[in-house]
Amino acid sequence: MAMKTIRYELAEGIATLTFDEPGSPVNTMCAQWQEDLTAAVQQVVQDKDAIRGVVLASAKSTFFAGADLKGTMRLKPEDAPQVFREIEQTKKNFRTLETLGKPVVACLNGAALGGGWEVALAAHHRVAVDNPKIQLGLPEITLGLIPGASGITKMTRLLGLLGAQPYILESKLFSPREALELGLVHELVPDAAALRQSALAWIAANPQAQQPWDAKDYRMPGGTPSNPKIAGMLAVAPAALKQKTRGLYPAPEYALACMVEGAQVDFDTALRIESRYLAKLIVSPVAKNMINTFFFNMNAIKAGQSRPKWDGRYKPQKVGILGAGMMGGGIAYAQASRGIATVLKDVSQDKAEAGKAYSAKITQSRIEKGRMSPLEQQALLARITPTESVKDLQGCELIIEAVFENRELKAKVTKEAEAMLAPGGFFASNTSTLPITGLAKASARPEKFVGIHFFSPVDKMKLVEIIRGQATDDETVARAYDYVQALGKIPIVVNDARGFFTSRVFGTFVMEGAAMVGEGIPAPVVEQAGLQAGMPVGPLAVLDETALSLSVHVLDQTRADARAEGQTYIATPGELLVERMVKEFDRNGRAAGGGFYEYPQEKGAKKFLWPKLKELFEQLGVEWNLQDLKDRLLYRQAIETARCLAEGVLTSVHDANIGSIFGIGFPGWTGGAMQFIYGTGIDAFLHRAEVLASKYGPGFVVAPQVKDAIRRFEPKY
Ligand code: NAD
Missing domain, CATH: 3.40.50.720 (NAD(P)-binding Rossmann-like Domain)
Structure with missing residues (x-):
């Protein structure tokens, strides 16, 4: 049996599993590691009589980085059953270690995140280096995934249904010291060199170890779902969560369901429930969108992929x-x-x-x-x-x-x-x-x-x-x-270029919203469409914040610049509507007293849509459907982003995705304005854009060179 990612050594009664993925700066749960873990655990079982304890350690500067996300990006929906089997196998290996009757210690020399923290949770005892920079915990939700390699089940059993929520649903990370206070880490040492000695001392003092959830007198901290206090919380939690996710992010909803369902059954059943949810989620488009952008694109930016080559490094003083x-x-x-x-x-x-x-x-x-x-x-x-x-x-x-x-x-x-x-x-x-x-x-x-x-x-x-x-x-x-x-x-x-990237794309969003008002669609419906698509604020509220007068000022400037070049700028329907709001009705925006909304001055009073909008623009009987409206708001921005790529305003997809999410609030579930296209599927996107163009005008036309750019920039995994 030749393991490639794990070194197995048995010396003086201690079996050491050292994680050391070749050719990688970090350890991941790649397919080879999963295979190697099975082999290593089998070896431990075989050597059981000669073993006093097991040590889990890393040969990298961090302990374990978690799932193999590149591999995840290649999964297709039909791979879900295979993923389920693999997760179950990994958990079986963890369980074998936990129930071996021998003490298992994890030596946390550096970060243990996601799957890495789940590896650590398979140990009875966790020793960590006392360094506040070391990050531990479960960031899966931020990548559209759930900690489904036993993280949910174990953290819930360790911290309780209430206590575990921030660490599961909000991906709150913790330092070794915080982990010690939470009871998640048991011992701190000053440096990595001291880890092993502490591990060996603990093994010597605890010849028989057991996980807390396997103890006969185990009680869930804070109580189970049958406890009235917990039951009260659980009755409202899903609705509260849905309000936050607007139904667009399945991961936190799955994770909560997993916590609650898992808390009502025995440990092994809870693990299986978790595997099912993870297998379903991991092949879903939202998870891929989010991994693409929040992991790979963000890393590209951190690594300076768009930074021109310059040998120096500027340290501002x-x-x-x-x-x-x-x-x-x-x-x-x-x-x-x-x-x-x-x-x-x-x-x-x-x-x-x-x-x-x-x-x-x-x-x-x-x-x-x-x-x-x-x-x-x-x-x-x-x-x-x-x-x-x-x-x-x-x-x-x-x-x-x-x-x-x-x-x-x-x-x-x-x-x-x-x-x-x-x-x-x-x-x-x-x-x-x-x-x-x-x-x-x-x-x-x-x-x-x-x-x-x-x-x-x-x-x-x-x-x-x-x-x-x-x-x-x-x-x-x-x-x-x-x-x-x-x-x-x-x-x-x-x-x-005019408007650079962010202001230009942002402009298409707000002006599409204004155009809808001009078409006679009720303003509250326009705002709802924006929110339901996942934008943080409706287009009309944003226009008010950034000042309608500013949009008109920019429009005037654009016209003047075009004239100076002997051309005529043709304003879009949205721009014309905003111009009317300012020039005809003196509605300049929030700072100037009001725009699409009224802002009552009384303390605690909420803004409300300007009542005259209804009278001025709303046309009874105008036909609209919410899906079209939501799509218009997102497609218009995605097409403009693709245009920026085609014109060379943007030179990379990672700048496009990250810029659209963090600059203008393009919804995170899409993975950003370009990933929205790739996640939808290029052909499906272009087809839908054609339909929208036939109904709503030239803003949705995707020119041939833009189509080329979309295909040319498609990321490969
Ligand atoms: P502001 O009106 O709040 O501030 C401008 C400041 O410049 C004033 O304090 C003014 O006294 C000062 N000023 C004028 N002449 C000066 C001079 N000769 N020397 C030094 N200071 C002088 O404006 P702002 O919102 O902070 O915007 C400033 C710039 O940032 C603009 O170019 C704007 O387009 C840009 N910007 C604004 C935002 C936004 O959301 N407000 C966002 C991004 C960029």
């Missing part, structure tokens, strides 16, 4: 910001919280101070929540120097302008501030609408000018869109990428 308004104040906080010295300049000292006050406000609320100490707050605030003098920017490696959205003003501040940059420094604009190539013309060194587009509110929004102007050089894009990563945010890289 001192960065200046022009404009201490909403965005500038937010960027200052993001920088200072990551240890970057920040010069925050506005037209007056007062305004600059007001921008800094935003950081004081956020840190204060962090202190109140126990997430920050006053000392840390002091240090953070000390890193922000508010000023009205451009001279204070002297020596910044990077200066980002976030002044009003006005070309002339931006040109003026660029010229002024650029002269203050440290040698080799670069300049960035946070503009949300003005093409970077044009803005770079004000710069003496347009190759060192780049777009760094943050989203609002900066402290919450993780995405940052980096825009490469025509003249921007590779080094500057790479430095911008490093800067964004240094802030702990997610960079995507796009080429310059």
Whole structure:
């Protein structure tokens, strides 16, 4: 029996299973490992009489990374029964170890996530290195899966139906120390070298070990579903969860069902229930969409796949910001919280101070929540120097302008501030609408000018869109990428074009919603369609937030630019509707008092749709069906994203997917705007788009070169 991923050694009565997947930086539950585990466990059983205890260990820097997700991506629906058999076999192996009558210890030298934590749960005793950076737990739900290799069953039995929920349904991870407090890890050691000795000592002291759930007097912590308190919770939990998932994410629903059903039966039956749910889920499209994007695409971004080759690595030390308004104040906080010295300049000292006050406000609320100490707050605030003098920017490696959205003003501040940059420094604009190539013309060194587009509110929004102007050089894009990563945010890289990528696609979503209103569809139905498709907010509410007047301003600008080039811009039906809202009815958006919604001032009062909408636009008897409306809102965005790929505004699918989810709230269940196409199936998507185009106009036409791009960029697993 030749094992490839597990080394089996028997010495001095201790059987050691060392996980060491060849050619991989981490251990995974690949097909070979599953086979090897069966062989290793058989060997343990054979050697039983010579064994005093079993040690599970890793030869990698982490303990075990979990499922083999590449393999998962290749599964087809008809593979579900095979998957079921494989999971059951793995669990059988775990059970054999647990019930062998010999103590089994897991030595956690590093992260044990997902399937990796489930391997650890097969041991009677878990020893971990006391390092707060080590992550343990079950992140499956975030990838559209469930911890179905006994994680749900065991965590529920260890922590109870209430206690286990955050760690199963919300994928809350824990450090070794937190695990110790929860009783999930039994012993901490200072470093990996000390693991084995502790394991051996425990084995010596516990010649016969048993899992808690196998003990005769086992009771589920907090009680079983027959306990009235638990029963009360369980009666409402599925509905509450459904409200959160809107029925679009099967994984948390399956996991909850698994916890509850499993809690009412014996341990082995519970394991089987779990296998059934997992086998069904793992071959489902939503799981694949989410693994594709939240695992593979996210890793591509972390690894810098869109970062141009540049040998250096930019570590921001001192960065200046022009404009201490909403965005500038937010960027200052993001920088200072990551240890970057920040010069925050506005037209007056007062305004600059007001921008800094935003950081004081956020840190204060962090202190109140126990997430920050006053000392840390002091240090953070000390890193922000508010000023009205451009001279204070002297020596910044990077200066980002976030002044009003006005070309002339931006040109003026660029010229002024650029002269203050440290040698080799670069300049960035946070503009949300003005093409970077044009803005770079004000710069003496347009190759060192780049777009760094943050989203609002900066402290919450993780995405940052980096825009490469025509003249921007590779080094500057790479430095911008490093800067964004240094802030702990997610960079995507796009080429310059009107609206870049995110604003352009976002525009199609809100304008499709506005177009529906113009067609006479009731506004509440339009909003519902957005929510039911999985968008975080309905299109009309978003238009109000971003200001209808801003959309009209952009439209006017687009028309003027087209005229300057001797062309005529033809506004879309949605744009025309928004223009009427602003110019005819003076409905400018939330900040201006109201738009599609009214915003009553009384405390606690909720916004409601502007009653006159009904009278103005709603046409009785207009035909609509919700599926069409939902599809329109998603298809329109996906097609625009594919256009961005075809035109070279986007150069990768991972930027498209991650950018659409984290920048504009494209629903996570789809895996992002391009994965929505691939998950639907290219042919099925194109067919549906044709139907939509025949009913709802040219926005849904997929041009031949766009079809080519869709096929060319399809990911292969
Ligand atoms: P804002 O009005 O809140 O702030 C602009 C600030 O710039 C003001 O404090 C103003 O006093 C200051 N300013 C004006 N002239 C200046 C000068 N010469 N030197 C220094 N400061 C000067 O605007 P905002 O919402 O923070 O937007 C700023 C930029 O960020 C715009 O280009 C906007 O398009 C872009 N942006 C905004 C958002 C958003 O959601 N608000 C999102 C992404 C990008």
